[in-house]
Structure formats: C-alpha cells, structure tokens
Amino acid sequence: MGMTMVEKILAAHSGKDKVKPGELVNAKLDMVLGNDVTTPVAVKEFAKIGLDKVFDKERVAIVPDHFAPNKDINSAEQCKMIREFAHEKEIKNYFEIGDMGIEHCLLPEKGLALPGDIIIGADSHTCTYGALGALATGVGSTDMAAGMATGEAWFKVPETIKFVYNGELQKWVSGKDLILYTIGDIGVDGALYKSMEFTGEVIENFSMDNRFTMSNMAIEAGGKCGLIEPDQTTLEYVKDRAQREYTVYKSDEDADYSQVIEYDVSKIEPQVAFPHLPENTKGISEVGDIKIDQSVIGSCTNGRIEDLRVAAEVLKGKKRAPHVRLIIFPGTQEIYRQAMHEGLVDIFLDAGAAVSTPTCGPCLGGHMGILAKGERAIATTNRNFVGRMGHPESEVYLSNPAIAAASAVAGKIVSPEEV
Amino acid sequence: MDIKGKVWKYGSDVDTDVIIPARYLNTSVPKELAKHCMEDIDENFVDNVNDGDLIVAEDNFGCGSSREHAPLAIKAAGVSCVIANSFARIFYRNSINIGLPILECPEAVAGIETGDEVEVDVDSGVIKNLTKGQEYQAAAFPEFMQELIDAGGLVNYVKKKVGTA
Ligand code: SF4
Numbered sequence: 131m132g133m134t135m136v137e138k139i140l141a142a143h144s145g146k147d148k149v150k151p152g153e154l155v156n157a158k159l160d161m162v163l164g165n166d167v168t169t170p171v172a173v174k175e176f177a178k179i180g181l182d183k184v185f186d187k188e189r190v191a192i193v194p195d196h197f198a199p200n201k202d203i204n205s206a207e208q209c210k211m212i213r214e215f216a217h218e219k220e221i222k223n224y225f226e227i228g229d230m231g232i233e234h235c236l237l238p239e240k241g242l243a244l245p246g247d248i249i250i251g252a253d254s255h256t257c258t259y260g261a262l263g264a265l266a267t268g269v270g271s272t273d274m275a276a277g278m279a280t281g282e283a284w285f286k287v288p289e290t291i292k293f294v295y296n297g298e299l300q301k302w303v304s305g306k307d308l309i310l311y312t313i314g315d316i317g318v319d320g321a322l323y324k325s326m327e328f329t330g331e332v333i334e335n336f337s338m339d340n341r342f343t344m345s346n347m348a349i350e351a352g353g354k355c356g357l358i359e360p361d362q363t364t365l366e367y368v369k370d371r372a373q374r375e376y377t378v379y380k381s382d383e384d385a386d387y388s389q390v391i392e393y394d395v396s397k398i399e400p401q402v403a404f405p406h407l408p409e410n411t412k413g414i415s416e417v418g419d420i421k422i423d424q425s426v427i428g429s430c431t432n433g434r435i436e437d438l439r440v441a442a443e444v445l446k447g448k449k450r451a452p453h454v455r456l457i458i459f460p461g462t463q464e465i466y467r468q469a470m471h472e473g474l475v476d477i478f479l480d481a482g483a484a485v486s487t488p489t490c491g492p493c494l495g496g497h498m499g500i501l502a503k504g505e506r507a508i509a510t511t512n513r514n515f516v517g518r519m520g521h522p523e524s525e526v527y528l529s530n531p532a533i534a535a536a537s538a539v540a541g542k543i544v545s546p547e548e549v
Numbered sequence: 550m551d552i553k554g555k556v557w558k559y560g561s562d563v564d565t566d567v568i569i570p571a572r573y574l575n576t577s578v579p580k581e582l583a584k585h586c587m588e589d590i591d592e593n594f595v596d597n598v599n600d601g602d603l604i605v606a607e608d609n610f611g612c613g614s615s616r617e618h619a620p621l622a623i624k625a626a627g628v629s630c631v632i633a634n635s636f637a638r639i640f641y642r643n644s645i646n647i648g649l650p651i652l653e654c655p656e657a658v659a660g661i662e663t664g665d666e667v668e669v670d671v672d673s674g675v676i677k678n679l680t681k682g683q684e685y686q687a688a689a690f691p692e693f694m695q696e697l698i699d700a701g702g703l704v705n706y707v708k709k710k711v712g713t714a
Contacts (some may be wrong), residue, residue: 167681171617175704179708201575201576253614268615270620362704494614495571522589
C-alpha cells in the first residue's frame with residue numbers, strides 16, 4: 131500500500147520509512163509562526179520553559195497583523211511585547227508595519243513556506259500553505275512555544291480525503307466558490323481531524339492564488355490541512371522566492387484514502403455562505419434579496435493580486451451604492467504596490483472604496499470596518515460566525531471577490547452579470 | 550481529579566468566536582478573557598457560572614480560530630471540564646496542552662441537560678449524572694496524550710525533554 135503526500139511528509143520529518151493514519155509521531159518543524167494575538171501567550175509559555183534561545187532563529191516567523199497597525203493601547207502593548215521578544219531572540223523573520231502583510235499571504239510570498247515543509251502556526255489558517263504541498267496546520271500558543279523551544283511537535287497522522295474537481299468552470303467561479311461549495315457539501319466538520327487533498331484537472335489549471343484560497347479554508351471543514359500536489363505552477367512560484375531547500379512529495383497511485391469525493395464543476399455557480407456558518411452555502415441565483423451595508427474585499431483568503439484584479443474588473447467605471455461602505459485590503463505590501471502599478475487602486479478609489487494597508491482588520495472584527503447591530507456585510511473572508519465582524523447581531527455573507535464587488539455596486543448581493 | 554458541578558449545555562459548532570470574541574483579544578490575561586466567555590451565545594453564562602461547573606456540547610466544539618484564549622477563558626471562568634460529542638482539532642490540542650480536562654462522550658451528551666449535577670473522574674473517564682442517576686463512560690485518551698495530561702500540560706512535558714524541569 132502506498133502513502134499519501136501527508137503521510138510521506140510526516141514520515142520524512144519523523145525519521146520513519148512509513149507512517150499510518152492514527153499513529154502519533156514527533157516531527158521536526160521547518161517553520162513556526164505566530165501573530166500579535168497568539169504570540170504574547172506563546173512568549174509567556176516560552177518563558178516558563180526556561181530556555182534563552184529559540185531552536186533556530188531563521189525558522190520562527192512573527193507577524194503583527196491582527197490588531198496592527200496598533201488599534202488601541204492594549205494592542206500596542208501586545209505588539210510591543212512580541213517586537214521585544216523577536217529582538218531579544220534575534221528572530222530573523224519578524225515583519226514590522228511597512229514590511230508586514232497578512233501572515234498567510236506574506237509567508238509564501240517571502241519564500242518561507244515551501245513544498246514538503248511541516249509548518250505549525252498559532253493561527254488556524256496556517257493551512258493555507260497546503261497549496262504549496264506543505265503540511266501546514268494551525269495550533270495554539272503553547273504548541274508555538276514548544277515548537278520554538280524544540281523545533282518539534284507531536285502529530286496524529288491524519289486520514290486523507292481526496293477531492294477531485296473536473297469539468298468546465300462557469301464564468302466568475304473561482305477557487306473560493308469550489309471550497310465554499312465543498313464545505314457546503316461536507317459540512318463544517320466534514321473533514322474533522324483529516325487531511326484534505328485537492329486534485330483534478332481544475333486544480334491543475336488553477337493559478338497559485340486560487341490554490342491558496344482553497345487550502346486556506348480547509349480548516350472551515352474541520353480539516354487539519356488541505357494539500358495540493360506541487361507541479362510546474364508551484365515550482366514557478368517558489369523558484370525565485372525559496373529561502374531554503376525543499377522537497378516535493380506526491381501521493382502514490384495506490385495510496386489509501388478514507389474517502390474520494392468527485393465534483394463536476396460545470397454545475398457549480400458562484401457561491402454565497404449565509405450566516406452564521408461557512409457551510410450555509412447557496413448558489414448566487416438562489417440568494418434572493420439581501421441588502422448590504424458593507425463589502426469587504428481582502429484577507430488571507432482573497433487578498434491576493436488576482437483577487438484584486440477580479441474586483442477591479444467588476445468595479446471599473448462604476449460606483450459603490452451610496453449606502454454601502456466598500457473596504458479593500460490587499461494582503462501584503464507587494465500586492466498593494468502591484469495593484470497600484472496596474473492601476474487597480476485608482477479603479478477602487480474611483481468606485482468609492484477605502485483602500486487599507488495590509489491588516490486582518492475587519493476579517494476578525496478587530497478594527498477598520500466593524501459592523502453595528504443589525505448591519506450586514508458581504509466579505510471575501512473565510513468566517514461568518516456570530517459576531518465575527520462586529521456586533522453579535524450583525525451578519526456576514528461570504529463570497530468571492532467578483533460577487534463582493536458587484537454587491538457593493540448594487541447595494542445587495544448580486545452576480546457581476548447584474549451590474 | 551475531583552470534578553463536580555452544574556452543567557451548561559450547548560448545541561453543535563460552538564466556535565471560538567463566541568467562546569471569546571476577537572474584540573477582546575487585545576489582552577491575554579485569563580481573568581480578563583473570562584469576563585466575556587460565551588457572551589455572544591449566552592449572556593447569562595459569565596454572571597452565573599460557578600467554580601467547578603461543566604460545559605456539555607454536541608458536535609465540533611471549539612471550531613474556528615486557533616486562539617488558545619478560548620480554553621483559557623473557559624478555564625478562568627471556573628469551568629472544570631468540557632464534555633462533547635466531538636471537538637474541533639485545534640481546540641482539542643490546546644485544551645490538553647493547557648490542562649483543561651475535555652472528554653468525548655456522546656452518551657453523556659445525550660443524557661445530560663442544562664442544570665444537571667454531574668461528577669467526573671477524568672482519569673477513568675467515568676461521568677456520573679447525579680441528577681438523573683445515570684453513568685456514562687468516555688473514550689480513553691491515547692497513551693501519549695495521557696502522558697501530556699499527567700505531566701500537567703505541554704510546557705511541563707517539554708521542560709522535562711529539554712532538561713529545564
Ligand atoms: S485575514 Fe482573517 S482569517 Fe486571515 S489571518 Fe487575518 S484574521 Fe485570520
């Protein structure tokens with residue numbers, strides 16, 4: 131019996147020839163990540179461990195992105211604490227405001243997340259790097275602290291579900307729609323404790339940006355990680371970025387999957403996830419009349435250059451509805467600059483958008499676009515839980531950037547075909 | 550470990566955003582976090598929870614973000630144990646790492662209601678519903694996790710490993 135990608139990566143990092151689902155292994159880590167919300171707790175736990183050095187200064191990344199630029203005094207204190215920790219421990223990959231981006235857009239861009247890696251991040255969307263063929267998974271702050279101390283973490287080898295996407299994509303359908311559709315199909319715990327593997331001709335033809343979007347939301351199905359086999363597109367992406375050696379692992383033909391699920395994408399239209407779970411999905415034609423107060427385009431799910439291009443394509447020459455706040459936040463400084471060079475930022479400003487420096491901001495109800503009681507937003511983010519973007523009685527609808535842009539213009543949730 | 554208290558029962562997919570909303574994550578002080586624990590789904594919880602009380606929930610408890618602030622807030626609110634049909638992966642890991650007792654036991658979840666008086670022996674996994682006079686058996690932890698729990702959480706475990714204990 132062969133092995134899946136994830137099994138091969140875990141075996142290689144724990145010095146074994148073979149591992150089986152269910153087995154607990156201790157594995158070496160290629161990168162340990164934290165942000166301004168989770169790192170402060172990790173710093174305290176790290177102090178309790180009593181070591182004065184991290185296991186490897188090059189293999190820890192700290193990104194203040196959630197409440198940064200500092201939203202209030204408490205956030206400033208948290209950022210100060212992690213800045214000082216990074217300085218004291220000589221952590222190379224600490225990214226200050228101005229270099230910073232949303233962590234899961236930033237790490238791949240900087241060549242710090244690579245094929246075949248094992249990466250733990252004290253942030254649940256660390257699974258984003260599965261798009262590069264890495265076993266990347268979210269953990270808590272104590273795991274981050276232990277990872278910084280030892281360069282290792284314990285893992286249960288997950289079972290793998292294989293998803294196969296074939297067929298012709300409809301207009302405006304992107305990676306976001308396929309992952310929303312998948313979550314709608316299997317549910318928010320449909321892949322609990324499991325590894326998801328995204329395959330098929332549609333994935334093979336997808337750009338890296340679409341792939342990142344899909345792997346990003348593996349956690350919204352309960353998954354431990356969401357992997358895509360590295361191919362030419364992956365290697366092109368990492369070629370000039372990689373800061374270390376890396377290894378490409380592919381699943382064996384005879385690997386054992388707990389389930390194989392196939393989708394004919396030609397039947398999938400752009401998706402909208404209704405409050406208050408990402409699994410509450412509907413095709414855009416079934417949405418009905420949902421007025422919105424805010425449209426948010428960005429985040430680690432859809433804040434990359436292609437997402438901004440699509441939004442600009444829809445917004446070009448149009449204006450947001452007068453009662454709608456349109457907030458666009460690019461994922462990184464490089465994406466921001468690229469959007470400027472391509473004239474996308476002008477299109478956004480002409481459309482009446484507020485364009486923000488990279489930050490998590492409204493995505494987690496932090497700052498820069500909080501909803502009042504009873505307000506409704508469409509967002510290209512990944513979660514629509516109760517209170518996620520503000521008041522517990524506000525609502526978040528999830529979609530791709532084209533729908534979010536069109537909805538900003540119409541003032542209600544619509545397809546780009548209708549504006 | 551001696552656990553006994555009244556039960557607060559919830560449904561499926563209780564996410565970390567309702568356990569502790571992100572708007573309060575500009576601090577990591579457990580007592581501060583505890584002041585807002587569960588407030589977006591149950592505004593009575595914080596004012597009425599007593600030390601030793603238990604949370605019982607259905608599927609996928611603790612889904613969503615990786616914030617360790619969620620189990621920290623629950624623990625600091627005085628909750629002694631969480632019993633559910635299933636836990637989201639990161640919440641499960643975090644709870645074991647910080648020493649918040651959690652048990653998976655669908656029979657207990659089915660049999661227990663809000664307000665029931667429940668006693669738990671975490672080591673053996675035996676859950677007693679004193680109000681209804683029922684007893685349930687939770688699944689045992691894998692050996693390695695039991696080791697972590699016995700060490701008092703991941704930090705103590707790592708200290709032994711790196712020789713700083
Ligand atoms: S953009 Fe949103 S989902 Fe992504 S890391 Fe930031 S808060 Fe989390």
